[in-house]
Amino acid sequence: MKISSDITIFGGGIAGLWLLNRLRQQGYDAVLFETNALGCGQTSRSQGIIHGGMKYALQGVLTNDATAMADMPALWRQCLQGTGEIDLSQVKILSPQHYLWASNKLTAKLGGFLASAALSSRVAALDKKNYPEVFNNTSFRGEVYALDEIVLDVPALVRELAKPYADVIFKIDTMREDDLHLDATGKLDYITLRSGDKEMQLSAQHFVFTAGEGNEVIIKKLNQPTLAMQRRPLHMVMVKTPFKLPLYAHCVGFGARPRITVTTHYMHDGGAVWYLGGLLSETGVEKTTDQQIAAAREELTSLFPWLDFSKAEFATFRIDRAEPLQKSGLKPETSFCSTYGNVTIGWPTKLALAPKLAAEIMSVIPAKAGTSPEIPTVVGMTWPHAPFATPIWDELLCN
Numbered sequence: 528m529k530i531s532s533d534i535t536i537f538g539g540g541i542a543g544l545w546l547l548n549r550l551r552q553q554g555y556d557a558v559l560f561e562t563n564a565l566g567c568g569q570t571s572r573s574q575g576i577i578h579g580g581m582k583y584a585l586q587g588v589l590t591n592d593a594t595a596m597a598d599m600p601a602l603w604r605q606c607l608q609g610t611g612e613i614d615l616s617q618v619k620i621l622s623p624q625h626y627l628w629a630s631n632k633l634t635a636k637l638g639g640f641l642a643s644a645a646l647s648s649r650v651a652a653l654d655k656k657n658y659p660e661v662f663n664n665t666s667f668r669g670e671v672y673a674l675d676e677i678v679l680d681v682p683a684l685v686r687e688l689a690k691p692y693a694d695v696i697f698k699i700d701t702m703r704e705d706d707l708h709l710d711a712t713g714k715l716d717y718i719t720l721r722s723g724d725k726e727m728q729l730s731a732q733h734f735v736f737t738a739g740e741g742n743e744v745i746i747k748k749l750n751q752p753t754l755a756m757q758r759r760p761l762h763m764v765m766v767k768t769p770f771k772l773p774l775y776a777h778c779v780g781f782g783a784r785p786r787i788t789v790t791t792h793y794m795h796d797g798g799a800v801w802y803l804g805g806l807l808s809e810t811g812v813e814k815t816t817d818q819q820i821a822a823a824r825e826e827l828t829s830l831f832p833w834l835d836f837s838k839a840e841f842a843t844f845r846i847d848r849a850e851p852l853q854k855s856g857l858k859p860e861t862s863f864c865s866t867y868g869n870v871t872i873g874w875p876t877k878l879a880l881a882p883k884l885a886a887e888i889m890s891v892i893p894a895k896a897g898t899s900p901e902i903p904t905v906v907g908m909t910w911p912h913a914p915f916a917t918p919i920w921d922e923l924l925c926n
């Protein structure tokens with residue numbers, strides 16, 4: 528079967544789904560193909576924090592990352608209120624604020640910076656009576672700040688983004704380099720797509736790859752000297768807590784990155800999970816599962832000596848962040864996309880930056896070509912639709 532489409536997106540994570548919404552709103556006949564399940568990559572493993580960049584300012588300096596992300600919470604808030612570029616009013620907000628806490632010693636170092644005019648709209652020192660419940664203990668010695676950042680239920684976000692355009696979101700088998708066919712000028716002519724015993728040759732006015740680490744297949748095929756991907760590995764920890772004390776916070780350590788970042792998620796069976804990222808997940812990359820769980824227990828016991836983790840159930844998993852290659856090997860400061868002929872490749876580098884990436888991609892996509900109704904009518908009759916990913920906390924810890 529030979530099919531042509533207007534704009535074809537590969538990858539059903541936050542980047543592809545946000546872009547699909549924006550393109551269809553503008554009248555493009557965009558379609559999306561996913562090799563696995565919607566949100567199954569980095570998106571559903573993310574902590575759901577809509578960063579305003581504060582975690583990059585912990586050394587007392589406003590970095591480029593912090594500046595690039597400053598507008599994101601306001602943009603998302605509008606969407607969550609149903610007045611923004613995409614209606615996300617049905618997405619559950621896990622916490623309207625993310626918090627930052629520091630020991631007394633570090634508060635002295637950070638206090639002036641956090642109170643500075645540049646940050647006054649983004650950080651607020653809290654009175655003790657407004658601390659999250661978990662810090663209401665006489666053993667807690669430190670300060671808590673509220674950040675202008677939201678924490679979202681990411682599986683609900685993925686479902687809401689897919690809902691309006693479910694008829695043009697399809698499942699395909701893993702793509703190989705030799706499924707991509709270039710013409711004599713090096714332009715991407717068509718892609719052979721398979722799903723079980725079905726096969727089609729898909730051409731498009733423009734192809735967009737927002738496939739996370741799956742972008743590697745098109746990078747290899749195009750073989751452009753300026754385009755390469757890096758992976759930054761993480762070893763994340765989940766704790767099924769025996770107590771009901773939700774926490775959404777970064778703990779400030781001595782370095783540039785949070786010592787630990789905690790978010791709370793709810794499982795299918797009603798149980799709550801503390802999901803632990805930050806430095807713990809970076810320094811844990813070389814550790815075995817047992818070593819990483821031991822490190823997490825030690826860290827939690829030292830930060831929350833008044834809580835009992837002896838009966839908590841722990842699990843870990845490994846995941847790579849997929850991003851454009853940086854000379855330094857460090858993390859990129861903002862979203863990235865690059866176009867070669869009729870192919871655009873992009874990484875948001877943060878869930879929060881998906882709207883920015885979508886706007887960047889739309890600025891390089893050619894004007895609407897006309898309609899190509901074949902995809903929903905012809906393909907949709909026979910081709911399977913992509914399922915949703917199971918939340919990682921249900922996969923690892925749900926009874």
Ligand SMILES: Cc1cc2nc3c(=O)[nH]c(=O)nc-3n(C[C@H](O)[C@H](O)[C@H](O)COP(=O)(O)OP(=O)(O)OC[C@H]3O[C@@H](n4cnc5c(N)ncnc54)[C@H](O)[C@@H]3O)c2cc1C
Binds near residue numbers: 566578847
């Ligand atoms: C542990 C962790 C925590 C994070 N926490 C946060 C956070 O709190 N806040 C924040 O802003 N950011 C966070 N991030 C970063 C954020 O999750 C990612 O930047 C973002 O989700 C990337 O989205 P994406 O759509 O580009 O990629 P992905 O979510 O990885 O999606 C790519 C999709 O493409 C599919 N695919 C692969 N190959 C192909 C192909 N050839 N054709 C079609 N489909 C294909 C995959 O199956 C996958 O579904 C976190 C990242 C990690 C790893």
